[in-house]
Amino acid sequence: xNQSLHLWLIPLLPFIGFLLNGLLGRRLPKTIVSAVAxxxxxxxxxxxxxxxxxxxxxxxxxxxxxxxxxxxxxxxxVLDQPSLVMLLVITGVGFLIHIYSVGYMHSxxxxxxxxxxxxxxxxxxxxxVLAGNALxxxxxxxxxxxxSYLLIGFxxxxxxxxxxxxxxxxxxRIGDFGFLIGLFLLIANFGTLSFSDLAAKIAANPTMTxxxxxxxxxxxxxxAAGKSAQLPLYVWLPDAMExxxxxxxxxxxxxxxxxxxxxxxxxxxxFDRSPLALxxxxxxxxxxxxxxxTIGLVQTDxxxxxxxxxxxxxxxxxLGCGVAAYSAAIFHLMTHAFFKALLFLAAGSVIHxxxxxxxxxxxxxxxxxxxxxxxxxxxxVFAISGFPFLSAFFSKDAILAAAFASGSxxxxxxxxxxxxxxxxxxxxxxxxxxxxxxxxxxxxxxPHESPWxxxxxxxxxxxxxxxxxxxxxxxxxxxxxxxxxxxxEELTGSLEYIMMALAVAAGFVGWLIAHRMYHxxxxxxxxxxxxxxxxxxxxxxxxxxxxxxLTIVRPLIYLSKxxxxxxxxxxxxxxxxxxxxxxxxxxxxxxxxxxxxxxRSYAAWLALGAAVLLYFVLAPHVFGAPSLHLGMAGH
Amino acid sequence: MHxxxxxxxxxxxxxxxxxxxxxxxxxxxxxxxxxxxxMSIELMLNAVNLSFVTFAHQWHEVKGQIFVFFVMMxxxxxxxxxxAIIIAVFRARSTLAVDRIDLMKL
Numbered sequence: 001x002n003q004s005l006h007l008w009l010i011p012l013l014p015f016i017g018f019l020l021n022g023l024l025g026r027r028l029p030k031t032i033v034s035a036v037a038x039x040x041x042x043x044x045x046x047x048x049x050x051x052x053x054x055x056x057x058x059x060x061x062x063x064x065x066x067x068x069x070x071x072x073x074x075x076x077x078v079l080d081q082p083s084l085v086m087l088l089v090i091t092g093v094g095f096l097i098h099i100y101s102v103g104y105m106h107s108x109x110x111x112x113x114x115x116x117x118x119x120x121x122x123x124x125x126x127x128x129v130l131a132g133n134a135l136x137x138x139x140x141x142x143x144x145x146x147x148s149y150l151l152i153g154f155x156x157x158x159x160x161x162x163x164x165x166x167x168x169x170x171x172x173r174i175g176d177f178g179f180l181i182g183l184f185l186l187i188a189n190f191g192t193l194s195f196s197d198l199a200a201k202i203a204a205n206p207t208m209t210x211x212x213x214x215x216x217x218x219x220x221x222x223x224a225a226g227k228s229a230q231l232p233l234y235v236w237l238p239d240a241m242e243x244x245x246x247x248x249x250x251x252x253x254x255x256x257x258x259x260x261x262x263x264x265x266x267x268x269x270x271f272d273r274s275p276l277a278l279x280x281x282x283x284x285x286x287x288x289x290x291x292x293x294t295i296g297l298v299q300t301d302x303x304x305x306x307x308x309x310x311x312x313x314x315x316x317x318x319l320g321c322g323v324a325a326y327s328a329a330i331f332h333l334m335t336h337a338f339f340k341a342l343l344f345l346a347a348g349s350v351i352h353x354x355x356x357x358x359x360x361x362x363x364x365x366x367x368x369x370x371x372x373x374x375x376x377x378x379x380x381v382f383a384i385s386g387f388p389f390l391s392a393f394f395s396k397d398a399i400l401a402a403a404f405a406s407g408s409x410x411x412x413x414x415x416x417x418x419x420x421x422x423x424x425x426x427x428x429x430x431x432x433x434x435x436x437x438x439x440x441x442x443x444x445x446x447p448h449e450s451p452w453x454x455x456x457x458x459x460x461x462x463x464x465x466x467x468x469x470x471x472x473x474x475x476x477x478x479x480x481x482x483x484x485x486x487x488x489e490e491l492t493g494s495l496e497y498i499m500m501a502l503a504v505a506a507g508f509v510g511w512l513i514a515h516r517m518y519h520x521x522x523x524x525x526x527x528x529x530x531x532x533x534x535x536x537x538x539x540x541x542x543x544x545x546x547x548x549x550l551t552i553v554r555p556l557i558y559l560s561k562x563x564x565x566x567x568x569x570x571x572x573x574x575x576x577x578x579x580x581x582x583x584x585x586x587x588x589x590x591x592x593x594x595x596x597x598x599x600r601s602y603a604a605w606l607a608l609g610a611a612v613l614l615y616f617v618l619a620p621h622v623f624g625a626p627s628l629h630l631g632m633a634g635h
Numbered sequence: 636m637h638x639x640x641x642x643x644x645x646x647x648x649x650x651x652x653x654x655x656x657x658x659x660x661x662x663x664x665x666x667x668x669x670x671x672x673x674m675s676i677e678l679m680l681n682a683v684n685l686s687f688v689t690f691a692h693q694w695h696e697v698k699g700q701i702f703v704f705f706v707m708m709x710x711x712x713x714x715x716x717x718x719a720i721i722i723a724v725f726r727a728r729s730t731l732a733v734d735r736i737d738l739m740k741l
C-alpha cells in the first residue's frame with residue numbers, strides 16, 4: 001500500500017464549508033461566507049490535483065461501516081481513472097461555478113443558504129464518485145438528490161420552484177427504487193457491494209452471462225435513467241431550471257446528472273455480461289437524445305433549450321455506454337461538463353443582462369452590448385455543435401464511431417445520433433441568433449455586461465470548451481482502459497474520416513437551417529409566421545407531462561383521496577381512533593369521581609384502603625382461615 | 636419475662652391506641668375546620684406513639700422509645716410549620732373551612 005492521499009479531505013472540505021455557512025452564515029458578513037464557500041472546492045480541487053500524480057488505482061479504507069457474519073461494508077474511497085476525471089470536473093468546474101455564483105447571487109437574501117447547499121452538493125457528489133462500494137455510492141446518490149431538491153426549490157416562495165423541487169425528488173425516487181433493487185440483487189447473489197470484489201467475482205465466472213446479471217444491470221439502469229434524466233424519467237430536468245442558473249450549470253448540466261453515466265461505467269463489468277441490458281441502454285440513450293433534441297427545437301425559454309439539450313447530450317453518453325464505449329461516454333461527459341456549464345453560465349449572464357428575462361423572443365441584439373458573454377457563448381455553441389477540433393467534435397465522434405462499429409443495431413443508433421447532431425446544431429444556433437443578433441426585442445431592458453466574477457469563469461470554461469477535446473483525443477481510451485476495460489472495435493482509416501465528415505456536415509446543415517430561419521429572415525416575421533405541422537406537438541413537449549399526469553398522477557390522487565383517505569384513513573383508522581377515544585372518555589367520566597379535589601375524600605379512600613389491606617393481612621390470624629393468600633398471609 | 640399480674644394488660648393499651656387512632660381518622664374525615672383536622676392528625680400520631688411505647692415495654696426494647704421521640708420531634712416541627720400555614724391561609728382566605736381551601740395558590 002502506497003502512502004495515503006488523504007482522499008477523505010476531498011468530501012470533508014465542502015462539508016465543513018456547508019456546516020460553517022449553514023449554521024453561522026446568517027450572521028456572517030458576505031465576504032466571509034464567500035471565502036468559506038470558495039475555499040472548500042478550491043481546497044478539494046488542489047487535493048485532487050495532488051492525488052492525480054499517484055499510482056492509480058488507489059484505495060483507502062477508513063473503517064468498517066456494516067459488519068455481519070456474511071456481509072461487510074467498508075468505508076472505502078477509491079481513486080482510479082474515471083473517478084479522477086470526475087473529481088477534476090466536479091471540483092474544477094464546481095469551483096468556477098462557485099466564483100460565478102458570487103457575482104450572480106450577490107444581491108440574494110439567501111446568499112449564505114445558497115452556498116451552504118452548493119457545498120453540501122459537492123460533499124455528496126465527491127462521496128458518490130469516490131465510493132469504493134455501491135452502498136456508499138448510494139449515500140452520495142441520495143445526497144446529491146437532496147442537494148438538488150434544495151437548490152431547485154431555492155426560491156421556495158415561488159410555487160413553481162417548490163413544485164419543481166418536489167417533482168425532481170419524486171421522479172428521482174422512482175429511479176432510486178430501481179437502484180436499490182439492483183443493490184439487493186447484488187447482495188443476494190454475490191454477498192458484497194464492493195466494486196472491486198464484484199468485478200473479481202464476475203471475472204471468476206466467465207460463463208456467467210445474462211439472467212440475473214441482466215436483471216441487475218437493468219435495475220441499476222433504472223436508477224441511472226432517473227438521475228441522468230433519460231426516457232421515461234427525464235421529465236424532472238427541464239422543470240429543474242426553476243433553480244438559480246449556476247445551480248443548473250453545476251448540478252443539472254455538468255455533474256449530478258452525469259452520475260448515472262458514471263454509475264453505469266463504474267459497474268460496466270455487469271453490463272458487459274448482458275448484451276440485452278447494453279442494447280436497452282443504447283436504445284434508451286439514442287431515443288432520449290433524439291426525443292429531447294426535437295423538443296429543444298421550439299422552446300423559447302433560454303434555459304429550457306439548454307435543459308433539453310442536456311437531456312439529449314446525456315442520451316449520447318448512454319448511447320456510448322450502451323455500445324460498451326465507456327471511455328467515450330466519460331470523455332463526452334467531461335467535454336459536456338465544460339461546454340454545457342459554459343452555456344448555462346453564459347445564459348445566466350444573458351438573463352442577468354436582461355434583468356431576469358428568460359424568454360428568447362424578448363432578447364436579441366446582445367452581441368454588442370455583452371461582448372464577452374457573446375464570445376464565450378459562441379465558443380460553447382460551436383463546441384456543442386461539433387465544430388471541427390472543438391471539444392464535442394472529438395467526444396461525440398468517439399461515441400458515434402463506437403456506435404457505428406458495434407453491429408447492425410449500432411448502425412441505426414449511429415444514424416439517430418447523427419440526426420441528433422444536426423438537430424443539436426440547429427437549436428443551439430437558433431438560441432445564438434435569437435439572443436445575440438437582430439434587434440433588441442425587450443421593452444424596458446437595458447442590457448449590461450456582467451461583473452468580472454461572472455465573466456472570469458466564462459472565459460476559463462470557453463478555453464476548456466475549445467481546447468478540452470485535445471485532452472482526450474486519441475488518448476482517453478487508453479488512459480481509462482485499466483478501469484473501464486478496453487475499447488471494443490475501432491474504426492480504421494478512411495471510414496473514421498467519413499464518419500467525422502458526416503458528423504460535421506450534420507452540424508453544418510443544422511447551422512445553415514438556423515441561419516436561414518432566424519438570421520436571414522427577420523425574427524419578427526419568423527415568430528409571426530404560421531406554425532408548421534407538428535410545431536404544437538413539440539411546443540407542448542409531446543404532452544408527456546400531461547400523459548403522466550393522466551395515467552399516473554391523477555389515478556394516484558384519486559386512489560389516495562377515495563381509498564386511502566376516505567376508506568382507510570377516515571373510516572377504518574378514524575373509526576378505531578374514535579372507539580378508543582370514546583372508551584377513554586367513558587372510563588374517564590367514571591374515574592374522575594375519585595379525583596374530586598376534596599382532601600377528605602382522598603383520606604377516606606386511603607383509610608378504607610388501609611383497612612381493607614389490614615383485614616386481608618390479619619384475617620387469617622384472627623379467624624384462622626387462610627381465606628386469601630396475599631404472600632404474607634401464609635404465616 | 637413474665638407480665639406481672641397487677642399491671643394493666645397489654646391489650647388494653649393497644650385497644651386504647653386503636654380507638655385513639657380511629658378517632659383521629661374520623662375527626663380528619665368529618666371535621667371541616669382546619670385546626671381540628673390538624674389536631675386529628677396529632678391524635679393519630681400519638682395513637683401510634685402509644686402502641687410504640689406499649690410494644691417497647693412489652694419486649695424491653697429501647698428502639699420503640701427512641702422512635703417515639705422521633706415522632707414527637709417531627710410532630711412538633713409539623714405543628715410549627717402547619718400552624719404557620721394555617722395562619723397564612725386564614726389571612727388570605729378569612730376562612731379555615733377545608734372544603735373551600737382547594738387551590739394550591741393562595
